Amino acid sequence: MHLLLDSTLSEVEWIDFIERNRVKNVGVPDELQIEIRQSFIEPYQIVSLACLIEEFDQVDVPIVFSRNHCSADMYLNHVRFFEYWTQGFDRHAFITPGKRTTFALWKISQSRISIYADESKKYFENLVFTGKDLSPLHIALSETFNNIFDHAESGVDGFVLYQYYPRVHRLNTAICDFGVGIPSKIKTIWSDRLRTPVNDQDALRAAFINRMSTKTTPQNRGFGLSNLLGNIRNIKGELIVYSNAAGIRFVENNVYYRSLPAALGGTLVKFSFDPSNLPKKEEEIDNEEYFF
Amino acid sequence: MNSTTIDIDMMDVTRGTSTNPQGAALFIVLKKHLLDGSRIRLSLKDASPMCSSFLNSSFGELIDEFGLVKVRSSISLVHYTASQASTLKAYFDAYERYVKK
Numbered sequence: 001m002h003l004l005l006d007s008t009l010s011e012v013e014w015i016d017f018i019e020r021n022r023v024k025n026v027g028v029p030d031e032l033q034i035e036i037r038q039s040f041i042e043p044y045q046i047v048s049l050a051c052l053i054e055e056f057d058q059v060d061v062p063i064v065f066s067r068n069h070c071s072a073d074m075y076l077n078h079v080r081f082f083e084y085w086t087q088g089f090d091r092h093a094f095i096t097p098g099k100r101t102t103f104a105l106w107k108i109s110q111s112r113i114s115i116y117a118d119e120s121k122k123y124f125e126n127l128v129f130t131g132k133d134l135s136p137l138h139i140a141l142s143e144t145f146n147n148i149f150d151h152a153e154s155g156v157d158g159f160v161l162y163q164y165y166p167r168v169h170r171l172n173t174a175i176c177d178f179g180v181g182i183p184s185k186i187k188t189i190w191s192d193r194l195r196t197p198v199n200d201q202d203a204l205r206a207a208f209i210n211r212m213s214t215k216t217t218p219q220n221r222g223f224g225l226s227n228l229l230g231n232i233r234n235i236k237g238e239l240i241v242y243s244n245a246a247g248i249r250f251v252e253n254n255v256y257y258r259s260l261p262a263a264l265g266g267t268l269v270k271f272s273f274d275p276s277n278l279p280k281k282e283e284e285i286d287n288e289e290y291f292f
Numbered sequence: 293m294n295s296t297t298i299d300i301d302m303m304d305v306t307r308g309t310s311t312n313p314q315g316a317a318l319f320i321v322l323k324k325h326l327l328d329g330s331r332i333r334l335s336l337k338d339a340s341p342m343c344s345s346f347l348n349s350s351f352g353e354l355i356d357e358f359g360l361v362k363v364r365s366s367i368s369l370v371h372y373t374a375s376q377a378s379t380l381k382a383y384f385d386a387y388e389r390y391v392k393k
Contacts, residue, residue: 114308118340135341135375142310142343150312150345223344223386282373284337290369290377292384 001029005072006037011044012260015242018048019262022178023055032056033064041072043161043174044270046081046105050159051176051266054107057085058156079105079161094119100127101164108158108175113145120162124171125281128164132278136231137173143228144175144269150224152179154266169274178266181244182207182225200246201257208250228271237273297331299370302339309342315349322350326358326366337371347383355387 001021009017019025032053053063063085067073076082079102084091091107094116103120120141121134141160148158158177165172183203190198208225229250232239238251243266247258305321306314325332355363364384369377 110311114310114314114340117310118308121340133375138310138341139343142341142345146311146343146345222390223348223383227344279375282375284371284373285377286371289333290372292364292367292381 001026001031002033002035004035004037005041005045005049006035008038008040011240011242012247012258014045015048015264015268016261018052019260019264021052022265023059024265028059029056029061031062031064033066035066035068036072036076037068037070038072039070041075043163043172044176044268046076046079046161047159047174047176048268050081050084050105050107051156051178053085054091054156054159055178078102081105101166103162105159105161108145108148108160108177110145110149110157113142113149116160117141117145124164124275129275129278131281132275133281134278136235136237136273136278137171139231140173140228140271141175143224143231147182147224147228148175148177148179148267151182151185152177152267154179164275169276170272171275172272173270175269176266181263181265182241182267183244183246200244200263201248201259204241204243204246204248205255205257208248228269232271232273235273235277235279237271237277240270241267243267295329295331297333298325299333299335300325301335301337303337309340309346312345312349315346315351316353318346318350319353322354322367323357326354326362330366332367333370334367335371336369336373336376339376342376342379347380351380351383352387355384360384360388 003021034053057063065082067082078099080095083089084105092109092112094104094106103123106116117138121138124137125132125134148154154177156178158175160173160175162171162173183200186203186207187198190203208229229239233250236252238249240247240249242260242264245260245263247260249256249258300321302318306317308314322332351363369380
C-alpha cells in the first residue's frame with residue numbers, strides 16, 4: 001500500500017484522507033509505504049499520520065518511508081519522525097529535536113503525563129519564552145491527555161507535537177487519538193435521557209460546558225474540556241476539535257462548526273496562541289498565608 | 293480531637309499535579325490529618341499547575357467526604373502563587389455552584 005502526500009489538503013480533507021486509509025477501511029497490506037512530497041507539514045498532520053502509522057505497526061505491517069528532499073521531509077527528519085517505527089525506538093520517550101522551536105513528537109503514555117507536561121513547560125519557559133508562565137499550556141496538555149485515557153479507549157493511545165512559528169508568533173499544538181470520539185461518548189450518556197437523536201455537533205459543543213461529565217471514572221466531574229477551553233481563551237488562543245462527524249472552532253468569543261465528510265474515529269485537538277499573551281512568570285508569595 | 297496545625301509540602305506527597313492517581317495520593321494524606329482534627333498548612337512550593345483530574349481526586353474527594361465548609365476552614369496555603377490560590381478558590385466555587393446542586 002502506497003500513501004502519497006503531495007498536495008495541500010484542507011484540514012477537513014486531510015482528516016478524511018487519514019480516516020479513509022485506516023486499517024479498518026483498507027485492511028492489512030503487506031507493507032505501508034509513505035511518500036511525503038509536501039512543501040509544508042503542520043503538527044496536526046504529523047500527529048494524525050503518526051496515529052495512522054501506529055495502527056498499521058500494531059498489526060505488524062512493515063512501515064517504509066520513501067524519502068526525498070522536499071521541505072516537509074526535511075522537517076520530519078529533523079523531528080526524527082522516520083525513526084519512530086524502527087525496531088527498539090521508544091516512542092514514549094521525549095526526543096529533543098535539536099531545534100529550540102520544536103518540542104518532541106511523543107506517543108502519549110498515561111504514566112508520563114505529568115512528566116511530559118512539566119518538561120515541555122520548563123523547556124519553553126527556559127529556552128524560548130523567558131519570563132513567561134506556560135501554565136496554560138501545561139493545563140491544556142494535561143486536560144487533553146487525561147481525556148484520552150479516561151474516555152477515548154484509543155487503541156493507539158495518541159500522539160502530540162507542538163511547534164513555535166517565530167515569524168507569525170504562534171505556538172501550535174496538536175494531539176490526536178483514534179478512540180471512540182467525544183460525541184459518541186456524550187451521546188451514550190444522553191441516550192438514556194433523550195428520546196430524539198442528537199447530532200455530533202451538538203454533542204461535541206456540549207462537551208465543553210462545565211459539568212458535562214460522562215462519569216467514565218468516578219472522579220469525573222465534567223470540568224476537563226471546559227477547563228481546556230478556559231485556559232486557551234484566557235490567553236486569546238484558538239481551539240479546534242474534530243471528533244466523529246463534527247468539528248468545532250473556538251476563537252475569541254465565537255464558536256464555529258464544521259462537518260466532516262466521513263466521521264473521524266477518534267479526536268484531533270489543535271490549539272494555538274501568541275506567546276506574548278501568556279502571563280508573566282509569577283513570584284511565589286512566601287510571607288503570607290492564604291485562607292479560603 | 294486536637295487542633296494541631298500540620299505543615300504539608302504538596303510536592304513531597306505527589307510527584308505531579310496532572311492526574312487522578314496524583315490527586316488521590318494527596319487526598320489520602322489530607323484526609324488522614326482532617327480525621328485527626330488537624331488544620332493543614334499546605335505548601336505549594338514548586339508545584340506544577342493543577343488540572344481538573346488532579347483537583348477532582350484530591351480536593352473534590354475531600355469535599356465529598358468532609359463538606360466544603362470543613363475543607364475551606366481547615367486548609368490554608370503557603371508558598372503559593374496568586375494564580376495557584378485563584379485556581380483552588382475557583383475550584384471550590386465551581387464545586388459549590390455545580391456539584392452540590
